[in-house]
Amino acid sequence: MKYQTQKIALVYFIVAMALFAVQVSLGLIMGYIYVDGNFLSEILPFNIVRMLHTNSLIVWLLLGFFGAAYYLLPEETEREMYSTKLAYLQLAILVLGTAGVVVTYTFNLFEGSFLFGKEGREFLEQPRWVKAGIVVAALIFLFNVTMTVLAGKKTAITNILLLGLWGLSLLFLFAFVNPANLALDKMYWWFVVHLWVEGVWELVMAAILAFLMLKLTGVDREVVEKWLYVIVATALFSGILGTGHHFLWIGTPGYWAWVGDVFSSLEIVPFFAMMSFAFVMVWKGRRDHPNKAALLWSLGCAVLAFFGAGIWGFMHTLHGVNYYTHGTQITAAHGHLAFYGAYVCVNLAIITYAMPVLLGRDPYNQVLNMASFWLMSGGMVFMTFTLTFAGTVQTHLQRVLGMGFMEVQDQLWIFYAMRFGSGIAVVLGALLFIYSVMVPRREIVSPGPIERDRLERDPDHVAAE
Amino acid sequence: MTDTSDESVFDQLPGDLMMWILIVSELLVFGAGLAAFLAVRITDPAGFAAAQDHLHRAGAGVNTVVLVTSGYLAARAVQAIESGRIAAARYNLAAAAALGLVFLVVKAAEYAEKAAQVIGTDTHAFFTFYYLLTGFHAAHVVAGIVILGLVAAFPKTGNAHTGVAFWHMVDLVWVLLFPVIYLLR
Numbered sequence: 307m308k309y310q311t312q313k314i315a316l317v318y319f320i321v322a323m324a325l326f327a328v329q330v331s332l333g334l335i336m337g338y339i340y341v342d343g344n345f346l347s348e349i350l351p352f353n354i355v356r357m358l359h360t361n362s363l364i365v366w367l368l369l370g371f372f373g374a375a376y377y378l379l380p381e382e383t384e385r386e387m388y389s390t391k392l393a394y395l396q397l398a399i400l401v402l403g404t405a406g407v408v409v410t411y412t413f414n415l416f417e418g419s420f421l422f423g424k425e426g427r428e429f430l431e432q433p434r435w436v437k438a439g440i441v442v443a444a445l446i447f448l449f450n451v452t453m454t455v456l457a458g459k460k461t462a463i464t465n466i467l468l469l470g471l472w473g474l475s476l477l478f479l480f481a482f483v484n485p486a487n488l489a490l491d492k493m494y495w496w497f498v499v500h501l502w503v504e505g506v507w508e509l510v511m512a513a514i515l516a517f518l519m520l521k522l523t524g525v526d527r528e529v530v531e532k533w534l535y536v537i538v539a540t541a542l543f544s545g546i547l548g549t550g551h552h553f554l555w556i557g558t559p560g561y562w563a564w565v566g567d568v569f570s571s572l573e574i575v576p577f578f579a580m581m582s583f584a585f586v587m588v589w590k591g592r593r594d595h596p597n598k599a600a601l602l603w604s605l606g607c608a609v610l611a612f613f614g615a616g617i618w619g620f621m622h623t624l625h626g627v628n629y630y631t632h633g634t635q636i637t638a639a640h641g642h643l644a645f646y647g648a649y650v651c652v653n654l655a656i657i658t659y660a661m662p663v664l665l666g667r668d669p670y671n672q673v674l675n676m677a678s679f680w681l682m683s684g685g686m687v688f689m690t691f692t693l694t695f696a697g698t699v700q701t702h703l704q705r706v707l708g709m710g711f712m713e714v715q716d717q718l719w720i721f722y723a724m725r726f727g728s729g730i731a732v733v734l735g736a737l738l739f740i741y742s743v744m745v746p747r748r749e750i751v752s753p754g755p756i757e758r759d760r761l762e763r764d765p766d767h768v769a770a771e
Numbered sequence: 772m773t774d775t776s777d778e779s780v781f782d783q784l785p786g787d788l789m790m791w792i793l794i795v796s797e798l799l800v801f802g803a804g805l806a807a808f809l810a811v812r813i814t815d816p817a818g819f820a821a822a823q824d825h826l827h828r829a830g831a832g833v834n835t836v837v838l839v840t841s842g843y844l845a846a847r848a849v850q851a852i853e854s855g856r857i858a859a860a861r862y863n864l865a866a867a868a869a870l871g872l873v874f875l876v877v878k879a880a881e882y883a884e885k886a887a888q889v890i891g892t893d894t895h896a897f898f899t900f901y902y903l904l905t906g907f908h909a910a911h912v913v914a915g916i917v918i919l920g921l922v923a924a925f926p927k928t929g930n931a932h933t934g935v936a937f938w939h940m941v942d943l944v945w946v947l948l949f950p951v952i953y954l955l956r
Contacts, residue, residue, distance in 0.1 A: 536792055543796050561892045561899050568803045572796065 307663050309380035311387035316664040318373030318397060319657050323740050325366035325404070326650075330729075330736045332359040337729040340722040350412070357411050357424075357431050363645065364429070365404050370653035371474075371510050372396070375451055375467060377660045378517045383458025388450050396446045403439040407432055427491070429499055430481045437481055444475040462531035463513050463520070466538055470509030477501050489557030496552045503649070504548055504573060504615075508541040511611075511652045515580060518604045518659055524593025533583045537576050544572035551623045555632060563625040570623045577608075577616035577648075584608035597662065599672035602679050603655035610647025610683060618643055618690065630705045635718070636697030643690040646683075654679075654739060661743040674742035682735025688728040696721035786932030794940045797911070801904065801944045805951050808900040815896065820956060822897035825890060827881055831953045834877050835945065838912075841870035842942040845919065845935045852922075852931040860931070864923040867938065871916045878909050901952060908944055915941045 307313070336355045339345045346355075376393060380386055387393060409415065410433055416422035424431045432440070451471065455464050480497040516534045520527060550566025584605050595601065618640040622631040631637070658675055662668065696718045704714045753761065784791050812819045844867040851860035885898075892902045915938045922934035 532788070535789060539789055539792050540796065543793070559892060561903050564804070564807060564899065564903055567807065568800055571803065572799060575796075 307666070309386050311390055311393075312377050312380050312660075313664065314387060314390060314393045315373040315377035315660055317394070318369050318376060319661065319664070320744075321397065321401065322366045322369035322373060322653065323657070323743075325362050325369065326736060327740060329359060329362040329366060330733045332362065334726075334729045334733050337722070337726040341719070341726050354411055354414075358408065360429055361407060361411075361431070362404075365400070367645075367649045367653060368474075369397075369400065370657065371471070371514075372447060374510075374514050374653070374656045374660075375447075375471065377656065377664075378467070378514070379451060379454055379458075379464060382461050382464045382517070383455055385454065385458040388453035388457070392446050392450045396443045396450070399439050399443040399446075403432070403436040403443070406436050406439075410436075425484070427484065427495060430495065432481075434482075437478075440478065441475075444478065448472060448475055461527070462534050463516050466509050466516075466534055467513035469538075470506045470513060473506035473509065474502060477506060492556040493553065493558060496549055500549045500552050501546070503644075504570075505542065505545040507649060508545065508576060509538055511607075511648055512537045512541070512576075512580060514652050514656050515584065515604060515608065518600060518655055519584065519587040521659065522593070522595045522597065522601050522604065523587045523591030524595070525587045525590050529590070530587065533579070533587075537579045537583065540572070540579060541576035544569050544575060548573045551625075551628070554625050554628055567624050571620060573623075574612075574616035574620050577612045581608040581612040596668075597659055597672070599675040599679070600655055600659035602676055603651055603658050606679055606683055607647060607651030607655050610643060610651055610687075612647070614640065614643025614645070614647035614690070618694075631697065631701050634697045634700045634704070635693045635721075636701065639690045639693035639697055642693065643686060646686045651683075657743060667747060672742060674738060674746060678735045678739035678742055680735075681738060682732050685728045685731030685735055689725050689732065692721045692725045692728060696725070786929060786934075786936050790933045790936050794936060797940055797944065801908070801947065804900065804904050804907075805947065808904070808951065811896050811900070818895060819897045822895045822901075823953070823955075825885070825888065826901070826953050827884065828953050830877050830881055831949055834874050835949050837870050837874050837877070838942050838945050841867045841874070842939055844870070845938045848922070849928075849931045849935050852926050853928055857926050860926055861923045864919050868916045868919045868923075871912050871919070874912055875909060878905070878912075904948055904952065908941070908948060911941045911944070 332355050335346065335350070336352065336359055339347075339352050339355065376387060410422070410424055411431070414424075416433070417424075419433075421435050422433050424433055430437075448471065451468065455468055458464075477498055480494045483494040483497075485491055485494070512534055516530050519525065520530050546569075547565055548570035550562045550564075551570035553562035553566060585608075588601070588605070622628050622636050622640065658672065662672075699721070700714055700718060703709045703717060704711060781788055781791075844863045848860045848863035848867065851857070851863060890898055892899050918934045918937050922930050
C-alpha cells in the first residue's frame with residue numbers, strides 16, 4: 307500500500323461485507339416465504355424483510371463505492387486523502403443511520419411521526435432523520451474527496467468517479483420531494499431510483515472498472531481513458547431520457563412511452579461497451595498480474611451486467627411488452643441479475659483487488675475467492691432463469707388469461723422452490739467470498755508441474771504463487 | 772487488431788471521437804423514432820394521412836432549403852478555417868447560424884398554427900410523433916447554433932470539424948424527417 311489513508315477503505319469494505327451477509331440472508335428468508343407463505347408472518351412480515359433486503363443492498367453497495375473511492379483516489383491523485391477523521395465520521399453516521407433504519411422497520415416504531423416514522427415510499431422508506439443523516443454523510447464525503455482531487459493529480463478516472471459521486475449525492479435530494487399528487491410523487495421517486503442505477507452509478511462502476519483494468523492489465527492510461535469517455539457518454543445519453551420507461555403507467559403524458567422506448571433501448575450500449583472494454587483490455591494487456599480473482603470478478607461483472615441490466619432490461623422495456631409484464635416476476639429477474647452483475651460484482655472486484663494490499667498480504671491466486679465467484683454467480687444466474695420462467699407463466703396466466711393473483715401464485719410454486727435452492731447457493735457463495743478475502747493468508751491449492759515450471763523460467767509470470 | 776500500435780481507424784475520423792459517438796447515437800434515436808412512427812402508421816394509415824393534411828408542407832419545404840443552404844455555408848467555413856481565413860470563416864458561420872434561426876422561426880410559426888387548431892401531443896398518434904421528432908430536432912438546431920457560435924469564437928481546425936459535423940448531422944436528420952413525416956402518403 308503506497309498511501310496510508312488507503313487504509314480507510316478497509317473499514318468501509320468490512321462493514322459493507324457484513325451488510326452484504328445480512329442482505330443475502332434476508333433474501334434467503336424471503337425466498338422461503340415465497341415457498342411457505344406463512345413463514346415468520348407474525349414476527350417478521352414479508353414487507354419488512356423486503357425493505358431490509360433492498361435497503362441493506364443499497365447501503366452496502368454505497369459503502370463499497372465509498373471504500374473504492376478511498377482506495378483508488380490516493381493512488382490516482384498521488385496524494386493522501388484530505389482527512390481520515392472525516393472519513394470515519396462519515397462511516398459512523400451511515401452506520402448509525404442503518405441501525406436506526408433496521409430498528410424502525412422491524413419494530414415499526416414512531417408510526418406517522420414526521421421525523422422518526424418510516425416514509426412508506428418503496429426503497430425510500432427511511433425516516434427523515436436518517437435521510438438527513440445520509441445527506442450530511444454525503445456532504446462530508448464529497449468535501450473530503452473533492453479536496454483530495456483538487457489538490458492532487460486529475461485523471462479521467464478521478465473526474466468520472468467524482469462526477470458519478472456528486473450526481474449520486476445531488477440526486478438523493480429528490481428523496482425529500484414527496485408531493486401529495488401520486489403521479490408527481492412517483493415521477494420524483496424515479497429521479498432517485500432510476501437516475502441512480504441507470505445513470506450516475508454507471509459512471510462510478512465504469513470508473514472503478516477502468517481503474518481495475520489499468521492495474522490488472524497494464525494497458526496504457528490513454529487507451530483506458532478513451533474507452534471510459536465513450537462508456538460514460540453513451541450511459542448518460544441513453545440513461546437520462548431512458549427514465550421514460552418508468553413513466554409508462556404512472557400518469558405522465560403519453561409521449562413518454564416513446565421517449566422511454568427509444569432511449570432505454572439504447573441503455574444496452576454502455577453495458578456492451580463495458581463488456582467489450584474489459585475483454586479488449588485483457589487482450590491488449592501487457593501485465594501478468596497475480597490477482598487473477600480480481601480479474602475474474604471484473605470480467606464477470608462486465609458480462610453479467612450486460613446480461614442482467616442490458617438484455618434482461620431490454621426484454622421488458624418496450625411499452626407494448628411492459629403493458630403485460632409490469633410488476634411480474636420478470637421485473638424481479640431483471641432486478642436481481644442487474645444489481646448483481648453491475649453493482650455487486652464491481653464492488654466484489656475492487657474488494658478482491660484491494661484486500662490483499664490492505665491486509666498486507668502478497669497477492670495470490672485466491673482459488674477460494676474464484677470458487678465463490680462461480681458459486682454465487684451460478685446461483686444468481688439460476689435464480690434469474692427461475693424468476694424469468696415464473697414471470698413468463700405469471701404474465702400469461704394473470705395478464706393474458708386474466709386469472710386471479712393468488713391463484714397464479716400457486717401455479718408458480720415450483721419456480722419459487724427452485725429459486726430458494728439457488729438462493730442457498732448465493733448465500734453460501736457470499737459467505738465463502740467473505741471468508742476467502744478475510745481469513746486465508748496463503749494459497750490453498752499448490753501449483754502443478756506446468757505452472758511451477760513456468761514460475762521458475764518466466765520472471766514476469768507471478769501468478770499462483 | 773493484433774497490431775501493436777494503438778493507431779485505430781477511429782483516429783482517422785475528422786474532429787473529436789466523442790462527436791462521432793454522439794452523431795451515431797443521435798442517428799440511432801431518430802432512426803428508431805422514425806421506425807416506430809412507420810410501425811404505428813401501419814395500424815392506421817387513413818388516420819395518419821388525415822392528420823398529415825394539417826401540416827404545412829410548403830413551410831417545411833422552405834425549411835429544408837434553409838437548412839441545406841446553412842450546411843453548405845458551414846462547410847465553406849471549415850474550408851476557410853483550414854486555409855487560415857478566419858474572417859471569412861466567421862462570416863460563413865454567422866450566415867449558417869442565421870439560417871438556423873430562420874428555420875426555428877418557421878418552425879415556431881408552424882407550432883403556433885397547430886396550437887391555434889388545438890392540436891396537442893395526445894390529439895392523434897401522428898401528432899405524438901410529429902411533436903416528439905420535430906421538437907427534438909428543433910432542440911438540436913438550438914444546440915447547433917450555440918456550437919457554431921463556439922466554433923466562430925475558437926476557430927481551430929479541430930473545433931471546426933467537430934462542431935460542423937454536429938451541424939451536418941442536424942441537417943441530415945431533417946432531410947430524413949421531412950419526407951417521412953410531411954410527404955409520405
